[in-house]
Amino acid sequence: MKNTMSKSEIISVKIGAEAGQGVKSAGLMLAKLAIRSGYHIYNQIEYPSLIKGGHNVLQVNISKDEVTAPRRVNDILIALNQDTINKHFSEFSADSALIFESDSKIDTSKVPPNVALLGIPLSKIAKESGNSDLLINTVALGAVTAVLGGNLVILNELIAEEFGNKGEEIVKANALVAEQGFKHITENYKKFIKGFLVPSDSVSNFVPHMAVDGNESVALGAIASGLQFAAIYPMSPISNILAVLAENQEKFGYIYKQPEDELSAINMAIGASYAGVRAMTATSGGGFSLMSEGFGLAGMTETPLVIIEGMRPGPATGLPTWSDQGDLQMILNAHQGDFPRIVLAAGDAKEAFELTMQAFNLADKYQTPIVLIIDKNICENTQSYPLLDFSGYKIDRGKFSTQIIKEYQRYELTPDGISQRTIPGSGNFFIANSDEHDQVGYSNEDAETRTRMMEKRMTKLKVCKEQDMEKPKLYGPESADITILSWGSNKGTMLQALKGLDDVNYVHINWMSPFPTEALEEMLSGAKFILNIECNYTGQMARLIRENTKIKISESLLRYDGRQFYPEEIIDAVNNIRSKK
Amino acid sequence: MTKIDDLKTPHFPSWCPGCGNLNIWSSFKNAAVQEGWDNGNSAIVAGIGCHGHIVNFMKMNSFEGLHGRALPVATGVKMVNHRLNVFVFTGDGDCFGEGGNHFIHACRRNHDLTVLIHDNTLYALTTGQTSPLSEHGFKTKSTPQGNPDEPFNPLALAIISGATFVARAYAGDMPKLTEIIVAANKHKGLSLIDILQPCVTFNKVCTHGYYRENTYYLEPDYDPTNKQKALDRAFEFGEKKIPLGIFYKSDKPSYEEQIPQIKDKPLVEMPLERASAVELFKKYT
Numbered sequence: 001m002k003n004t005m006s007k008s009e010i011i012s013v014k015i016g017a018e019a020g021q022g023v024k025s026a027g028l029m030l031a032k033l034a035i036r037s038g039y040h041i042y043n044q045i046e047y048p049s050l051i052k053g054g055h056n057v058l059q060v061n062i063s064k065d066e067v068t069a070p071r072r073v074n075d076i077l078i079a080l081n082q083d084t085i086n087k088h089f090s091e092f093s094a095d096s097a098l099i100f101e102s103d104s105k106i107d108t109s110k111v112p113p114n115v116a117l118l119g120i121p122l123s124k125i126a127k128e129s130g131n132s133d134l135l136i137n138t139v140a141l142g143a144v145t146a147v148l149g150g151n152l153v154i155l156n157e158l159i160a161e162e163f164g165n166k167g168e169e170i171v172k173a174n175a176l177v178a179e180q181g182f183k184h185i186t187e188n189y190k191k192f193i194k195g196f197l198v199p200s201d202s203v204s205n206f207v208p209h210m211a212v213d214g215n216e217s218v219a220l221g222a223i224a225s226g227l228q229f230a231a232i233y234p235m236s237p238i239s240n241i242l243a244v245l246a247e248n249q250e251k252f253g254y255i256y257k258q259p260e261d262e263l264s265a266i267n268m269a270i271g272a273s274y275a276g277v278r279a280m281t282a283t284s285g286g287g288f289s290l291m292s293e294g295f296g297l298a299g300m301t302e303t304p305l306v307i308i309e310g311m312r313p314g315p316a317t318g319l320p321t322w323s324d325q326g327d328l329q330m331i332l333n334a335h336q337g338d339f340p341r342i343v344l345a346a347g348d349a350k351e352a353f354e355l356t357m358q359a360f361n362l363a364d365k366y367q368t369p370i371v372l373i374i375d376k377n378i379c380e381n382t383q384s385y386p387l388l389d390f391s392g393y394k395i396d397r398g399k400f401s402t403q404i405i406k407e408y409q410r411y412e413l414t415p416d417g418i419s420q421r422t423i424p425g426s427g428n429f430f431i432a433n434s435d436e437h438d439q440v441g442y443s444n445e446d447a448e449t450r451t452r453m454m455e456k457r458m459t460k461l462k463v464c465k466e467q468d469m470e471k472p473k474l475y476g477p478e479s480a481d482i483t484i485l486s487w488g489s490n491k492g493t494m495l496q497a498l499k500g501l502d503d504v505n506y507v508h509i510n511w512m513s514p515f516p517t518e519a520l521e522e523m524l525s526g527a528k529f530i531l532n533i534e535c536n537y538t539g540q541m542a543r544l545i546r547e548n549t550k551i552k553i554s555e556s557l558l559r560y561d562g563r564q565f566y567p568e569e570i571i572d573a574v575n576n577i578r579s580k581k
Numbered sequence: 582m583t584k585i586d587d588l589k590t591p592h593f594p595s596w597c598p599g600c601g602n603l604n605i606w607s608s609f610k611n612a613a614v615q616e617g618w619d620n621g622n623s624a625i626v627a628g629i630g631c632h633g634h635i636v637n638f639m640k641m642n643s644f645e646g647l648h649g650r651a652l653p654v655a656t657g658v659k660m661v662n663h664r665l666n667v668f669v670f671t672g673d674g675d676c677f678g679e680g681g682n683h684f685i686h687a688c689r690r691n692h693d694l695t696v697l698i699h700d701n702t703l704y705a706l707t708t709g710q711t712s713p714l715s716e717h718g719f720k721t722k723s724t725p726q727g728n729p730d731e732p733f734n735p736l737a738l739a740i741i742s743g744a745t746f747v748a749r750a751y752a753g754d755m756p757k758l759t760e761i762i763v764a765a766n767k768h769k770g771l772s773l774i775d776i777l778q779p780c781v782t783f784n785k786v787c788t789h790g791y792y793r794e795n796t797y798y799l800e801p802d803y804d805p806t807n808k809q810k811a812l813d814r815a816f817e818f819g820e821k822k823i824p825l826g827i828f829y830k831s832d833k834p835s836y837e838e839q840i841p842q843i844k845d846k847p848l849v850e851m852p853l854e855r856a857s858a859v860e861l862f863k864k865y866t
Binding site for chain 2: 032036209211212226228229231253255268270272277278293297387390395423429431433435443
């Protein structure tokens with residue numbers, strides 16, 4: 001390894017262990033150590049659907065520049081078990097190191113000879129200095145901090161924050177073993193110490209950076225938007241949204257409720273919204289299948305609602321802890337009949353934050369359900385951003401009033417299809433009716449009324465397209481040899497890949513319904529070669545583009561193995577296309 | 582003050598002449614007038630079935646949801662505005678078929694709701710099929726050989742699931758039904774009234790005559806706080822042996838009384854502004 005990092009360089013540290021050995025907390029502390037030393041990070045976590053055992057890995061990517069994707073190779077591999085070496089020995093970069101347990105019979109024979117072998121008696125230190133085998137992750141954290149030239153004082157700060165609520169003794173034990181791990185490197189492997197993580201001189205002027213994953217950013221976005229009620233049934237990969245919401249409910253004065261199932265989740269949220277509050281629910285594909293019934297109920301009764309859908313590979317239980325983009329067409333078509341479905345998709349945690357806030361305003365404005373699609377990679381991978389900012393956010397409840405309104409009609413026909421909304425208890429009478437209804441809300445099967453009401457509801461989608469829908473975003477040069485088209489968490493991979501590619505640009509789509517037909521056609525009118533990249537079997541975004549535009553996609557790169565695209569794979573794909581041309 | 586005319590809508594009930602729903606409708610309106618329930622303090626959530634049409638015949642703010650889902654909608658309403666009287670109109674098919682899971686969980690959580698079951702022991706709006714409350718052997722369009730399934734006991738199910746006010750009423754005795762609706766609403770916690778509702782078109786067994794003949798009221802000295810006794814009486818059924826009245830009552834705190842966020846005022850009255858969240862964001866640095 002070289003001793004310093006160039007601006008664009010990324011150092012990748014992978015930690016592997018059994019589930020329950022604290023890979024996630026160690027990875028997050030290392031990420032925060034990097035952030036507080038003035039660096040950007042991207043953490044990728046991969047694990048099976050198990051609580052104990054199985055193989056968990058977390059890759060911490062550190063750079064002076066923004067880093068938005070995992071890497072195919074590792075500069076440092078921390079193996080807390082044999083499995084980690086067996087599974088990842090082929091991923092070492094040219095100049096790399098292995099941190100592993102030196103006391104047990106760990107077999108390193110498969111590790112390439114150029115890799116520095118930094119054996120450390122992890123268990124011995126954990127037991128002797130920390131009085132617990134459980135602390136081996138902290139020993140390793142101390143060791144890797146030393147190898148990276150990191151600051152032990154910052155690490156100790158982080159340990160105090162992480163374990164503070166577990167008591168003084170736990171904090172002390174962790175600090176002690178971290179120091180021992182650190183020392184073991186400085187005393188035995190001095191020549192392998194690098195200067196990567198030395199706090200940069202400008203650290204004091206550094207914009208405060210936060211490390212968040214999409215689950216956290218959605219929850220924070222919802223809180224900032226004035227969320228008042230959330231009913232969420234636990235499901236991978238969105239469960240941490242409810243954990244953040246549950247923890248902070250008393251402080252901010254909203255209710256998080258765990259319902260009996262997803263049917264109840266969406267119906268509770270609809271009831272809460274009908275009664276006048278900002279309400280949301282969240283789920284993954286399986287839960288959304290159940291919610292599709294309530295999705296249309298919100299559409300028919302014109303009840304504002306925010307639904308977060310965090311995709312994982314289906315069908316059925318599928319791969320519960322992996323990622324996928326196979327729910328797009330289901331969401332766009334879920335529920336019987338036509339109603340205005342507003343569907344957005346975020347590309348990373350920051351977009352998820354911003355779109356969550358926007359979704360609450362859109363829901364109130366158009367009085368219809370808004371689905372925000374994210375995926376497991378967004379939900380659980382952590383990225384660093386300048387402190388997420390909502391100071392410019394304006395809560396807009398749209399046509400909403402709690403006053404008495406003369407001759408009130410809940411579903412009054414208006415040019416924009418949006419009617420004045422009030423709430424029960426305001427003194428106004430109306431029926432929020434799942435049956436087709438007249439302007440008051442009384443059930444009505446008259447053909448003329450049905451036609452007008454259907455047109456009223458669908459007009460909202462047209463108005464949304466004119467007033468709120470955003471164009472796809474273009475990254476890279478205006479004109480390029482190859483244009484990549486994608487969505488969701490692939491964004492980070494594409495942005496990272498663009499740094500290593502010339503004459504390639506990337507078009508990122510956030511609005512799925514209404515769809516930016518004209519804008520996309522215009523953006524791609526001069527495209528020479530369009531490469532569509534998605535994580536599903538049938539190319540669901542390509543189908544959506546075919547349905548809505550005249551754009552011809554030249555080639556699609558699809559994967560449906562649950563894994564995230566690496567930037568290296570995109571560069572390979574582009575080179576492959578060029579070699580064929 | 583609510584006057585009976587205040588509750589009038591341009592729509593007259595479309596139920597069959599003699600339908601028990603007409604009695605439930607009238608009894609509820611009487612209770613509303615007596616107690617002053619109106620659009621300023623009350624909301625109704627209904628399911629799907631003949632009963633659900635009631636929203637069109639009563640000028641009281643309502644949400645007509647999906648089949649089986651009235652309870653979750655109502656719990657959402659109550660949690661965010663606990664000052665509203667929230668009434669749930671649901672059928673036996675609606676509540677115990679499609680909505681069975683919601684029912685046991687709403688009972689267990691003891692939300693402060695008044696649940697009125699329009700119990701005609703069958704599906705009427707779909708023209709007469711068996712329901713989860715149909716008697717064993719009961720012949721319907723879907724069970725021409727006689728119903729092979731045993732019915733739920735709605736009262737016992739409510740009691741063991743955690744409901745804290747459990748009653749049975751007969752639609753035809755409107756003064757008594759009115760009284761029970763009022764008592765149910767006054768109770769803090771989940772109140773269930775299983776209302777025996779003759780379906781004059783599809784149910785030739787559970788008729789007004791049958792219920793008049795075979796029902797009686799629990800004794801004046803009956804103690805509704807005794808859970809075991811309440812369960813015993815809930816299982817009493819048959820010729821001349823159908824008890825009516827309040828079977829069970831307990832003073833456990835309601836769900837809404839236990840939530841600190843809404844101790845002072847309902848969520849719906851609280852500000853949405855969240856500038857202080859900045860401090861929370863800093864935890865992620």
